[in-house]
Amino acid sequence: MLRLLWHRISYKTVLGALFFMVLQVIGTLYLPNITANIVNNGIAKSNVDYIIFAGIKMTIIAVLVMAAAYFNVWFAAQASQKLGRDLRNDIYQKVLYLDNDEFDKIGTSSLITRTTNDVMQIQNVTIMFLRMMIMAPIMMVGASLMAYQKDPRLTKIFVVVLPLLLLVMAITLYFADPLFKAMQKKTDRLNLIFREGLTGVRVIRAFRQDNWEQERFVKANKDYTNNAQKVFSIMALMSPITTLIMSGTNIAITWIGAKYIAAQQMPVGNLLAFMTYANQILISCMMLTMIFVVIPRAQASSTRIQEILQLQNTIVDAGQKSLNANVAAQLSFENVYFSYQSAQQPTLQNINFTAQAGQTVGIIGSTGAGKTTLVNLINRFYDADSGKILVNGQDVCQVKLSTLNEQVALTQQKAFLFKGTIRENLLYGNPKANDAMLWHALKVAQAAEFVQADHGLETVVEQGGNNFSGGQKQRLAIARTLVKQAAIYIFDDSFSALDFKTDALLRQALKNDPQMKNKICVIVGQRISTIASADVIVVLDQGQMVGCGTHEQLKANNSTYQEIINSQIKGDK
Structure with missing residues (x-):
């Protein structure tokens, strides 16, 4: 897939998206620290001036984070949409000059699917890459360091939680990956039958084959639907399982942290900040899970697009001569x-x-x-x-x-x-x-x-x-x-x-x-x-x-x- 993107993606927009994404991550990681300081230095000490000053500071950073997020999305959307435009142009240009033999190998319906649905999958994974795929690991590492800074003892909870979350991700991908790949072929089949029904509607009516064509379409549609239901049902299990893990993690942090607070071994603000960082770590894991689910489908789409772009015409324009139009035909x-x-x-x-x-x-x-x-x-x-x-x-x-x-x-x-x-x-x-x-x-x-x-x-x-x-x-x-x-x-x-x-x-x-x-x-x-x-x-x-x-x-x-x-x-x- 990287080979497909290498010469087509706009590096300026990618760098713009990454720059604002880094600003967004830095601001997001810094906000819980301000919250902890407000609780520890403002509320606990009844220092109203500090609370006001920190509140203004937090508001400014929050606005900057929102602005950074906006420009990150804007640059990411620009990069993905331009990539989709260039891919569609390249596919169309290739198809126009395909030999009849090569054209017949792919088929009209599959070409339409590859130009639309498959390109859309590449666009989706591109914008997710610029929005979440890079942000998630940076956020995870940054949040882990900030959490460790607040209380090293509580970070031991992640030794249990993260492997459990990774196991859930691996099991999900194992079952979902082949189903996602199958969806593209089933989409081809669905488009083929639908297109035949539209172009041959007069023949269908003339021979009174309405019911047979309807049954054929229903069968293909049901096959696609069943496949989609399976894969999205598997993906749907991710949400409650990860929510359960996240809730259990928060309970464990609150329970252990409360003991430290009662023993005056930890400020209240630090516990609030640690819980925020813990949620950021777990959310980053969930983001990575979503990305790893989308990547196989995008990879399958990339392979299908590459098949078209790498087709070698059997009709080679190796001629150097020009026909003389002035001589008799x-x-x-x-x-x-x-x-x-x-x-x-x-x-x-x-x-x-x-x-x-x-x-x-x-x-x-x-x-x-x-x-x-x-x-x-x-x-x-x-x-x-x-x-x-x-x-x-x-x-x-x-x-x-x-x-x-x-x-x-x-x-x-x-x-x-x-x-x-x-x-x-x-x-x-x-x-x-x-x-x-x-x-x-x-x-x-x-x-x-x-x-x-x-x-x-x-x-x-x-x-x-x-x-x-x-x-x-x-x-x-x-x-x-x-x-x-x-x-x-x-x-x-x-x-x-x-x-x-x-x-x-x-x-x-x-x-x-x-x-x-x-x-x-x-x-x-x-x-x-x-x-x-x-x-x-x-x-x-x-x-x-x-x-x-x-x-x-x-x-x-x-x-x-x-x-x-x-x-x-x-x-x-």
């Missing part, structure tokens, strides 16, 4: 093989095809044939196991990722829009685009009509674009891709929600658009009509390229392509 696959991690057989095998500037590449195949995997290799969402993928004549693995991403524009299968306006979503593709460029992209994507009918570019987009239909979201996503000035445009089954007329109009607009004349379009489709006009059609079957050519060539000679045609149009076309 070119895309080539040469003997490409690819397998997902832990897969028993390759997902793609022996993929070979070439596309030149101005050409459209159509990719078709059955579900699970590897179409999306193939296009994901172009912009290095994954790296091929063997073979080469060339963009503008250069191996993508030898090109800077930033340069590669500038030259490849992608519309994914699932159209996703960000909360904001249509203008903001389109500018995501090219922040420098003007209104004319935005409207041109909307027109090509067949989205200009419904955008104009609303509030134009200022039309509000709800989270995920939920205020638009599936076809509208796809067209807006396509427009966002077209706004980007790239060499290769990839449309990964992004016409699937469009009707046949809109599909045809969009493809015709792409073909006639002057800006696309020197570009390469890669269209992944399920329908023959979507890719029939492509210059190069790649047919995939179970990860293998079983055909490559034009529509007429494949229709005449490729059995897999013929089967797809027959299954869709029930005859020749």
Whole structure:
């Protein structure tokens, strides 16, 4: 955990918190001494002037202690909140650049938990460290010395009390520690089920699985609750046990001290001060107990955060070359093989095809044939196991990722829009685009009509674009891709929600658009009509390229392509 905090915590705020904490401890330890002097030198001797003088002195010190406590809390809060801010920033930055494989290992729900709940645990232990973890031992040592100064004989009581208190702490930690660690994993599970229920609520209702989902959530919630009840029940036992020990200690001090006072071996004020110091010692022990309970949970959270920050991307940006945007676009696959991690057989095998500037590449195949995997290799969402993928004549693995991403524009299968306006979503593709460029992209994507009918570019987009239909979201996503000035445009089954007329109009607009004349379009489709006009059609079957050519060539000679045609149009076309 210290390694996680070392470069992120603000040392100025930490030093500020420690400085005022030391002042608070000194003042707190000095106050019982003043009380003892008031009783011994003022009340016992009926010296009113001394009582007034000591009272004013005590008031001033008490105010200073309060001020020191306030600034200690302020600096500690500053340090912990800034630490939490930096941790969340680092996690988010890391997640943005995670490979798909690494992202899938952690999971969305766990990432959310680690960014929120786990960071909160680190923040809590940080502020406790600056408030209590350092204060408690200093207070314990200081109070012990002050108590010894008041009466060395009474300090023998702590020889019995402190080991007993430490034993209670050890037993508590032994049972509570594994339960606290389990709570984080159970929180992950709870978040996973809750998130699935929210995002899949329509599917749940459509299949009338409300009761089953409710039972699943109740089971996970009950599991978390039972774990929390166990651990907090154990922690709840600490309070009455320590209170009993503290009460027994006060009784013993009062009983023994009263005998010393009766024998005139100890002033009354010293006994009052000793009891105060004894309470400070025991309270310090309790503070340490609370801290040692929180630390294991924070340590578990720290480990989970470190897992994210230490993830090593399999996609290494080791390229030194920059793509030449001035040359004609070119895309080539040469003997490409690819397998997902832990897969028993390759997902793609022996993929070979070439596309030149101005050409459209159509990719078709059955579900699970590897179409999306193939296009994901172009912009290095994954790296091929063997073979080469060339963009503008250069191996993508030898090109800077930033340069590669500038030259490849992608519309994914699932159209996703960000909360904001249509203008903001389109500018995501090219922040420098003007209104004319935005409207041109909307027109090509067949989205200009419904955008104009609303509030134009200022039309509000709800989270995920939920205020638009599936076809509208796809067209807006396509427009966002077209706004980007790239060499290769990839449309990964992004016409699937469009009707046949809109599909045809969009493809015709792409073909006639002057800006696309020197570009390469890669269209992944399920329908023959979507890719029939492509210059190069790649047919995939179970990860293998079983055909490559034009529509007429494949229709005449490729059995897999013929089967797809027959299954869709029930005859020749």
